[in-house]
Amino acid sequence: MKAAVLKKLTTPLAVEQIADPEIGTGEVIVDVAAAPVLPYAGEVFDGTRQDPIELPIVPGCGAIGRVRAFGPDATHLTIGDWVFCDPTVRSRDDARMPDITLQGWSARGEGGLRLQRHYHDGAFAERIRVPTENAIRIGEIAPQDAAAWCAVNTMLVPYGGWLAANLEAGEIALVSGATGNFGSAAVAVALAMGARCVIAPGRNAQALDDLARHFGDRVRTVALTGDEAQDRQRMMQASPDAIDCVMDILPPSVSTKTVRAAAMAVRPYGRVVLMGGVGMLGGDDLALPYPWIMRNDITVRGKWMYPPEAVTRIAGLVHAGLLRLDHFDTTVFALDNVNDAVTHAAANGGPFRMTVLVP
Known part of the structure; x- marks a missing residue:
């Protein structure tokens, strides 16, 4: 598959062919339809923010996509479901104090880095592998609206x-x-x-x-x-x-x-x-x-980030018309133009402005 890879801080992302992600138990493969480019992405990629990140990595924090494959623990997902790929990945072996990593972005503490080494690559790619619980259904949407739905990430x-x-x-x-x-x-x-x-x-x-x-x-x-x-x-x-x-x-x-x-x-x-x-x-x-x-x-x-159920609830606010996606002025870039997208996001990161990659 095609992906944008950050190989070294301060260098441009390299768009190249890499191996498709392989599914394991408790995981889902999603075809990425749209992925937001955060306004401060450039500060992460050049080391200004000093976020814990191990290179090389396919970056990208969150995505809208469709389910391509899922493991045996999924009981509600179906192939083709529209989902939000929640980048907030939590360890599963301590419900009281889970370690957290932002998939394709940054980690918190040693436990977060260990988690990041498995759920390493993010959404600046044609496909992404996420934990089953992080492929969260958002209901039926029109394919042309996928970029607008990236506003949910913000x-x-x-x-x-x-x-x-x-x-x-x-x-x-x-x-x-x-x-x-x-x-x-x-x-x-x-x-x-x-x-x-x-x-x-x-x-x-x-x-x-x-x-x-x-x-x-x-x-x-x-x-x-x-x-x-x-x-x-x-x-x-x-x-x-x-x-x-x-x-x-x-x-x-x-x-x-x-x-x-x-x-x-x-x-x-x-x-x-x-x-x-x-x-x-x-x-x-x-x-x-x-x-x-x-x-x-x-x-x-x-408060850091949000609870898992927040995705379902905020999707409900959007479908009900209470939370309008059309407030956002969205600029779309192809994956081949990812470095232009990062530059654009930095220069246009104000209120209700969004930069999106469409692989």
Whole structure:
């Protein structure tokens, strides 16, 4: 089969013929119809992000495709089923504390690297092998819509955050990092889940205007000034009522002051979920006042990715028309042009912009 291979950091991906993946018990082979190219893919491939990754590798984080073959443990899949290839692979030998790897992307800890050595190659290929539980049916879709369905890959991340925050219909949510790729998706997902209103702070005026244009009065945008106290006050004033939960999904380059300004805008008894990358490249750690957390009964938790059942649930939101894929402006590249796709993704990684490979 044809695949894009990363052989060495800082070098372009090589498109070449490699062996087809071989199926084993507990695995599924999927014909890749479309695979998203993340905006920061170039930073992974050149080593800037320092993600744990063993080379050579066929990269690619998630895909939409059709089942080609499955093992004897599959009881519901059929050949030709449309599935989302969930890149979040969990070890099966400790349900309480599973090791995790992002297939074709990165690993977490030594256990994650061991897992990655088996589920090594990702979706920048004509076919991919995934664990049975990671080939998740999304229902019947038109083949020409496969690229648009790659938006699920982006929206699943903040969806996992909102599930962790126990966001309920009628509540008010705040997205710290609302003008970014995942942050803008977090706004869309919160509204689809029934949020009364989403507070969307950011520095990019055009991106804030786009959010308001997409979603109307249910989104209240806030232009950040860089002054922590002032920004917190502006967020709270923009909300029609007390803010029930805050999700931070800011990138590594942002100051912890921006995170704290948003987190401490939450109401007493509120919830804060941390999903971003702040601090991963150095800098100050996030400091939240002990008395504020304790006396206001604040719940603060971290969340990485999403639970397995989230894929089925978010597909339901899409099929119901509550979560619209047409918010995304999608640019499609052939697999032969994978390096152009990586460059395009980096330059067009803002709200509701998506770069997709179609093998």
